[in-house]
Amino acid sequence: MHGTRPIIWAAVVIALAARLNAQAPPQSGQYDRAQVAAGGILYGQCVACHGPNGDQIPNVDLRRGQFPTVVSDADLVRLLAAGKPASGMPSFSVLRTDEVTALVAYIRSGFDAMGAAMKIGDPARGQTLFSGKGGCATCHRVNGAGTYTATDLSEIGLMRKPASLERALTDPAGSIIPANRSVRAVTRDGRTIRGRRLNEDYYTVQLIDEQSRLVSLTKADLRSFEVVQASSMPSYATTLTADERADLIGYLLSLKGR
Amino acid sequence: MKKLTKLFAGLLLIAASYRLDAQVTSDRILRAADEPQNWLTYNGGYMSQRYSLLKQIDTSNVKNLELKWMVQNQVFGPWETSPLVVDGVMYLTQRPNDVIALDAKTGRMFWLYRYTNSGRQTVCCGAESRGVAMLGDRLFMGTLDAHLVAIDAKNGKPLWNVKVADDEFAYSITVSPLVVKDKVIIGVGGAEYGIRGFIAAYDAKTGREAWRFYTIPGKGEPGIETWSGDAHEHGGGSIWVTGSYDPTLNLTYWGVGNPGPDYNPDQRKGDNLYTDSVVALDADTGKLKWHYQFTPNDPYDYDSVQVPVLADLMWKGSMTKAMLFANRNGNFYVLDRENGRFLSGVPFVKVNWMSGWDEGGRPILTPQPPGISTYPGNQGGTNWYSPSYSPRTGLFYVSAWENYGSIYRKENTPYQAGRRFNGGGFQVTAPNPDAPGMRRYPINDWTDAVGHGAVIAIDPKTGQSKWKFQMYDVTDGGILTTAGDVLFTGNREGYFHALDARTGAVLWKAALGGAVMSAPVTYSIDGKQYVIVNSGNVMATFALRE
Numbered sequence: 001m002h003g004t005r006p007i008i009w010a011a012v013v014i015a016l017a018a019r020l021n022a023q024a025p026p027q028s029g030q031y032d033r034a035q036v037a038a039g040g041i042l043y044g045q046c047v048a049c050h051g052p053n054g055d056q057i058p059n060v061d062l063r064r065g066q067f068p069t070v071v072s073d074a075d076l077v078r079l080l081a082a083g084k085p086a087s088g089m090p091s092f093s094v095l096r097t098d099e100v101t102a103l104v105a106y107i108r109s110g111f112d113a114m115g116a117a118m119k120i121g122d123p124a125r126g127q128t129l130f131s132g133k134g135g136c137a138t139c140h141r142v143n144g145a146g147t148y149t150a151t152d153l154s155e156i157g158l159m160r161k162p163a164s165l166e167r168a169l170t171d172p173a174g175s176i177i178p179a180n181r182s183v184r185a186v187t188r189d190g191r192t193i194r195g196r197r198l199n200e201d202y203y204t205v206q207l208i209d210e211q212s213r214l215v216s217l218t219k220a221d222l223r224s225f226e227v228v229q230a231s232s233m234p235s236y237a238t239t240l241t242a243d244e245r246a247d248l249i250g251y252l253l254s255l256k257g258r
Numbered sequence: 259m260k261k262l263t264k265l266f267a268g269l270l271l272i273a274a275s276y277r278l279d280a281q282v283t284s285d286r287i288l289r290a291a292d293e294p295q296n297w298l299t300y301n302g303g304y305m306s307q308r309y310s311l312l313k314q315i316d317t318s319n320v321k322n323l324e325l326k327w328m329v330q331n332q333v334f335g336p337w338e339t340s341p342l343v344v345d346g347v348m349y350l351t352q353r354p355n356d357v358i359a360l361d362a363k364t365g366r367m368f369w370l371y372r373y374t375n376s377g378r379q380t381v382c383c384g385a386e387s388r389g390v391a392m393l394g395d396r397l398f399m400g401t402l403d404a405h406l407v408a409i410d411a412k413n414g415k416p417l418w419n420v421k422v423a424d425d426e427f428a429y430s431i432t433v434s435p436l437v438v439k440d441k442v443i444i445g446v447g448g449a450e451y452g453i454r455g456f457i458a459a460y461d462a463k464t465g466r467e468a469w470r471f472y473t474i475p476g477k478g479e480p481g482i483e484t485w486s487g488d489a490h491e492h493g494g495g496s497i498w499v500t501g502s503y504d505p506t507l508n509l510t511y512w513g514v515g516n517p518g519p520d521y522n523p524d525q526r527k528g529d530n531l532y533t534d535s536v537v538a539l540d541a542d543t544g545k546l547k548w549h550y551q552f553t554p555n556d557p558y559d560y561d562s563v564q565v566p567v568l569a570d571l572m573w574k575g576s577m578t579k580a581m582l583f584a585n586r587n588g589n590f591y592v593l594d595r596e597n598g599r600f601l602s603g604v605p606f607v608k609v610n611w612m613s614g615w616d617e618g619g620r621p622i623l624t625p626q627p628p629g630i631s632t633y634p635g636n637q638g639g640t641n642w643y644s645p646s647y648s649p650r651t652g653l654f655y656v657s658a659w660e661n662y663g664s665i666y667r668k669e670n671t672p673y674q675a676g677r678r679f680n681g682g683g684f685q686v687t688a689p690n691p692d693a694p695g696m697r698r699y700p701i702n703d704w705t706d707a708v709g710h711g712a713v714i715a716i717d718p719k720t721g722q723s724k725w726k727f728q729m730y731d732v733t734d735g736g737i738l739t740t741a742g743d744v745l746f747t748g749n750r751e752g753y754f755h756a757l758d759a760r761t762g763a764v765l766w767k768a769a770l771g772g773a774v775m776s777a778p779v780t781y782s783i784d785g786k787q788y789v790i791v792n793s794g795n796v797m798a799t800f801a802l803r804e
Binding site for chain 1: 333353380385685701729
């Protein structure tokens with residue numbers, strides 16, 4: 001019993017200190033690499049619950065900045081101090097203020113402590129490329145405009161790092177997430193259905209077809225069913241210059257939902 | 259008069275269906291198989307076969323199952339509890355340490371006991387309680403803050419509460435205890451935080467500790483030579499899945515968890531006994547009779563807490579007291595449970611961390627170079643999910659993860675009290691770097707490109723698979739088999755399946771929609787067989803249509 005009171009006080013002090021600290025934003029608007037690296041080591045305390053990619057808890061994706069309640073860095077600091085007992089998250093009030101800052105830095109870096117320092121171009125020029133020369137909008141959708149053929153990119157800036165966007169532009173087939181692959185099904189009566197996979201289990205598959213209809217198929221009712229390994233997206237390795245791709249990446253990174 | 263007779267007959271019927279004296283004697287647990295209407299231990303009996311003699315539901319009529327009642331868990335998170343059913347009353351736990359008693363026929367609750375944890379409790383992998391044990395009219399539950407609590411089964415009031423270990427050092431209890439004779443046997447978790455694991459027995463009446471066996475030897479004890487320096491002080495060796503008991507040998511068997519730090523074997527050179535082992539302890543004294551280590555100096559987190567399933571088999575011409583053990587490391591083992599002798603080992607999924615065994619049953623290690631995938635991956639070829647053995651089919655059934663690997667990295671992690679003690683990490687092998695590492699959503703963004711689940715029926719005599727039921731997603735569902743030759747299991751896709759235990763054919767399924775994270779249980783009341791499964795936050799109960 002005697003041991004608990006100092007711990008509570010320590011937690012309060014740390015929480016207060018952390019709150020004060022969080023109210024003073026880093027001067028550059030960015031955490032430095034040393035903080036990110038330190039956070040990467042501290043993340044070892046989070047990995048068993050949140051997973052190596054930070055996406056192991058439903059509705060939470062640390063790497064991509066998705067949280068049910070947290071918005072600001074100060075929110076993150078408060079959550080670390082208090083924990084979330086109802087969900088089984090312990091308090092991390094034992095962490096020092098600089099450790100808390102480092103963890104936040106690592107989470108905000110998208111877990112990319114030593115990631116490639118991609119050149120990121122001009123979002124406005126990138127947007128012009130997106131709807132013009134790149135032809136991206138003929139398949140993708142952003143903030144309600146475009147088509148449903150390929151994935152909606154309205155929040156892609158929260159979901160991907162620059163290096164991964166560059167990879168997607170230059171090697172779409174090699175970098176497509178398996179869950180997003182296209183499927184091709186032939187029904188018993190010979191009808192062919194093509195579309196982008198939304199979800200799949202042992203018995204059924206859900207997709208959005210080429211006419212933008214939401215379709216659910218029971219595999220046992222199909223004559224054939226295949227997941228198309230190729231990507232219908234063209235590579236931009238040669239059709240766009242490196243600078244143009246950098247602009248496009250700048251635009252994509254600016255897409256953070258509404 | 260006629261009315262009175264009717265009333266009397268009615269009373270008799272009630273007395274028959276709800277025995278007024280619900281005392282669970284140790285003799286009853288010993289003979290659990292003689293009362294298949296009940297489910298008296300975590301895995302249904304001391305052999306841990308999760309096999310029931312009930313056969314009202316069989317391969318011909320299982321298609322007529324219908325939903326009878328559901329219980330909605332009010333606490334968010336995977337539901338890993340396995341209930342007990344005693345004379346019509348079900349006892350189960352929900353997160354973090356609630357105990358519920360309910361009418362197993364209607365699902366209506368008698369009482370709910372809510373244990374308040376210290377607030378300091380630390381668990382690596384979920385605020386789970388996998389269930390209670392029962393003796394007399396008492397229930398026993400381990401808590402997240404590492405206490406053991408005895409509860410009055412009639413009213414849900416605590417009778418005694420003892421501290422098993424110190425939660426300030428991240429000791430915790432998630433395992434369902436095992437009652438043997440007059441003792442409650444339990445173990446502690448926390449290997450991810452550098453604990454020194456142990457199994458301990460407590461007097462069921464008083465809560466006084468009767469014996470303790472450390473899964474990590476101390477200075478001067480045999481096995482200490484398998485640890486370099488002071489590494490044994492924080493060597494891990496958690497206990498988080500319930501063990502088994504052989505009354506004729508008076509041995510209790512427990513699977514022991516991973517060493518700490520998880521991924522850096524350089525910090526703990528040597529075999530690291532008794533991590534990743536099964537230990538056989540004298541049930542009266544806790545003295546070690548034998549051990550067998552599955553994964554020496556483990557860098558993969560191949561926790562060996564899987565259920566030691568006991569079976570008496572004809573082995574090369576003679577009746578053998580065997581132990582069947584499907585390990586997280588991807589191999590299926592047959593051991594002689596009298597002496598721990600290695601009888602056979604066969605991989606049931608892709609395995610590349612070892613290439614076979616020497617004559618003594620020690621694995622020949624083939625560690626993969628840095629950056630290359632190790633199979634099975636971090637969550638293992640199987641994990642804590644209860645397997646099942648059916649003496650009728652002679653087959654052992656396990657929930658497996660196939661084609662699933664991980665790339666490990668090790669780093670130096672100094673021990674700090676109560677802090678994570680990982681020594682590195684891992685990445686699930688995926689076809690591209692952005693593929694999700696783990697799926698716990700209703701939408702499947704994992705896909706079979708990263709691995710898939712299966713129920714594999716293994717013939718223990720050959721180690722070979724007799725049949726396989728492959729799923730699209732991975733599975734955390736335990737397995738129940740019955741004398742009706744039906745195999746019940748669920749999966750992450752939220753399906754509850756009834757398979758033909760002889761062929762693996764799907765006989766019936768229910769789309770429950772929530773991941774099944776525990777094993778089904780069956781019981782019977784008033785001559786009606788029920789089968790229950792937890793899916794998401796719901797416990798669903800099925801029986802044959804009237």
